[in-house]
Amino acid sequence: MTDTLWGAVIVAAGSGSRFGGDIPKQFTVVGGERVINYSVGTFSSLVNHLVVVTPAGEHWRRWWIPPPGVNTVSGGRRRQDSVMNGLKFLRAKGVNRVLIHDAARPLADTDCVLRVMDALDENIAVIPVVPISDTVKRVSGNTVEKTLPREELRLSQTPQGFRLPELMEVLAAAGDITDEASAFEEAGIGVSTVEGSWKNIKLTNSSDGELISLLAGKVERVIGTGLDFHPFDPGRPFFFCGCRLSDTDGLLGHSDGDVVLHAVADAILSASRLGDIGTLFPPSESRWKNADSSVLLGTCVKTVKQAGWSIQRLDVTVIGERPKVSPVRDMLIRRLAELTGISMENIWIKGTTTNTIGDLASGKGVGCSVLTELTRRVL
Numbered sequence: 001m002t003d004t005l006w007g008a009v010i011v012a013a014g015s016g017s018r019f020g021g022d023i024p025k026q027f028t029v030v031g032g033e034r035v036i037n038y039s040v041g042t043f044s045s046l047v048n049h050l051v052v053v054t055p056a057g058e059h060w061r062r063w064w065i066p067p068p069g070v071n072t073v074s075g076g077r078r079r080q081d082s083v084m085n086g087l088k089f090l091r092a093k094g095v096n097r098v099l100i101h102d103a104a105r106p107l108a109d110t111d112c113v114l115r116v117m118d119a120l121d122e123n124i125a126v127i128p129v130v131p132i133s134d135t136v137k138r139v140s141g142n143t144v145e146k147t148l149p150r151e152e153l154r155l156s157q158t159p160q161g162f163r164l165p166e167l168m169e170v171l172a173a174a175g176d177i178t179d180e181a182s183a184f185e186e187a188g189i190g191v192s193t194v195e196g197s198w199k200n201i202k203l204t205n206s207s208d209g210e211l212i213s214l215l216a217g218k219v220e221r222v223i224g225t226g227l228d229f230h231p232f233d234p235g236r237p238f239f240f241c242g243c244r245l246s247d248t249d250g251l252l253g254h255s256d257g258d259v260v261l262h263a264v265a266d267a268i269l270s271a272s273r274l275g276d277i278g279t280l281f282p283p284s285e286s287r288w289k290n291a292d293s294s295v296l297l298g299t300c301v302k303t304v305k306q307a308g309w310s311i312q313r314l315d316v317t318v319i320g321e322r323p324k325v326s327p328v329r330d331m332l333i334r335r336l337a338e339l340t341g342i343s344m345e346n347i348w349i350k351g352t353t354t355n356t357i358g359d360l361a362s363g364k365g366v367g368c369s370v371l372t373e374l375t376r377r378v379l
Contacts, residue, residue, distance in 0.1 A: 006047040006117070007095035008159065009086035010039050012103035013053045013075025024055065026103040027063035030209045032219035032375040033310055034343070036064055038106030043159075044069065046113055049093045052103070053082045067341035068298065080171045083180065087168050098167060100180050101159035104203045107215055108159060115194040116161040125184045126161040128196035129154035156181065157196040220376045222309075224271025226263035229319075231365040233257070238323075241316075241332040241349070242294045242339055245323060251366065254283035258293035259368045260316060260349075264336070265293075265300040267370040268311060272304045297339050304374065311342050312373040316349040320366035325351035 012026040026036045036052065043050055044067075051071040054060050066072055073089050075082035083100055090098055097120055101108060112128050119126040132155060136148040160180050166189075167180060174183035181191045199215050201208065236250030241260040251257030265277045280303075281288045281296055288296075304311065314336065318325050325332070329349055337344045354361045 004097055005049075005093070005095050006097050006099070007049040007051070007090035007093065007164070008043040008047045008099040008101060009083055009090065010036070010043065010050070010052045010101050010103050011075075011079070011082055011086075012036055013055050013082045014104075023063055024060070025203050027060060028209070030106065030203070031213040031216035031377065032221070032312070033106075033216075033377070034064055035106050035203060036103050037067075037310065038216070039101055039103055039108065040067060040070055042108055042110060042113065043099065043101065046110065046117070047099065049090055049095055051086045051089050053086045061343075062345050063343050065337040065341055065343055078176060080174060080177055080180075080183065084168065084171055087164060087171075091164060091168070096164050097161065098164045099159040099161050100167075102202065105158055105200055106203065106212060107197075107199045107201065108157070109197050109199065112157075112195075112197040112200060113159055116159055119192055119194050120161045120163070123192040124163050124166050124189065125181060125191045127179075127181045127191060127193055128157045128159070128200070129193045130157065130196040130198055130200075131155075154193065155196070157200050217377045220378050222271045222374050222376075224267045224269070224372050224374065226265065226267030226270060226370040226372075227367070228259045228262040228266065229360075229365055229367040230257045230259045230262075231359075232363070239293065240323060242297075242335040243328070243331060245328070255281070255288055255291040255296065256293050259366055260318065260332070260336075260370075261293040261297045261339070263368040263370040264314060264316070264340070264372070265297045267314070267372040268304050268309075268340075268374065269300055271372055271374045272307055272309045274303055274307060294339055301340055305341075308376045309374045310376065311340050312375055313346045313371075314340065314342070314348075315371040316347070317369045318349065318351040318366065319354065319369065320351075320360040321353060321363045322366065325349055 028035055053075045054072050056074045073085045116126050116128055132150045132153050136150050137144045138146045170183045170187050174186055177183045184191050230251035230253050233252035234249050237244055238246040238250040239256040239258045269275050332349050333344050333347045336347055359365055
């Protein structure tokens with residue numbers, strides 16, 4: 001019997017025109033968090049492979065940087081084209097069961113997802129549904145034609161679960177659809193249901209964001225600072241903000257001496273009250289000698305996120321005569337966004353001098369100060 005390998009496709013390719021605003025709704029901030037991050041956080045721990053279908057092009061990266069381990073593919077003209085792009089990626093990974101989820105439903109809870117996954121043991125297609133509590137009228141113009149029996153009606157939600165080969169075959173033959181289950185219905189294949197979640201509402205209009213914020217719980221906000229200094233060492237490569245700027249004139253340190261990443265790590269650890277880099281990576285331990293600071297920061301980011309914190313902003317000030325920040329600012333911001341998983345628009349890096357005061361002014365070293373904001377949902 002083939003081992004089960006799970007994948008999830010989070011559909012985030014839409015423009016969200018009904019939501020309004022300049023940013024697609026899946027990348028807006030609701031309840032102190034990017035909408036897309038709610039779903040990414042839920043599914044990352046439940047499946048083997050996760051892929052997010054994004055709008056075509058790269059403009060969406062202004063608002064969201066995929067966290068490590070989260071893959072992306074570009075969307076297509078129709079919904080099924082977008083989903084198919086995600087399925088092809090997962091098929092290449094050996095996935096045989098898949099969950100399709102709308103990024104606009106940020107509050108799909110783990111229990112709901114697991115109900116869908118469990119039901120796929122005995123079914124080809126499974127969707128979560130919730131009963132309708134209101135009386136439903138069929139209306140023509142302004143006139144009621146008929147009251148529909150709500151006992152037989154359900155509201156469909158996502159994630160919808162499928163055997164991957166069957167889903168790809170059905171989607172390839174389907175006309176325009178609004179969800180994957182309707183493609184199975186069109187093909188005459190039965191779709192099973194499980195209990196959905198009343199919290200799993202869809203973000204459609206801007207007013208929905210207020211309700212989602214309430215359902216998501218209160219948001220705890222904290223501020224942290226980090227400060228670090230390193231002298232120059234002409235015999236070492238120059239690692240700075242996760243980038244190798246030159247093969248010489250680097251920074252002296254037990255690790256690779258990356259003063260920016262050290263300050264960032266201390267800032268997020270300070271805000272979350274989870275220690276500092278000297279405690280987590282003591283210089284007395286030889287295993288950290290010449291360590292890649294990108295790896296050290298990655299460990300700190302993972303630690304902070306496991307405690308429920310989300311990094312919202314980073315403000316970085318480089319102190320010294322060199323390097324000059326402005327020529328490499330975009331590269332540094334891009335790399336820092338990759339390492340921390342936050343959007344480039346929420347990071348700023350600037351430089352300042354000490355106005356001829358001290359060793360930094362004479363070019364003997366460089367310092368870095370970082371201010372960060374973290375948030376955490378409190379249920």
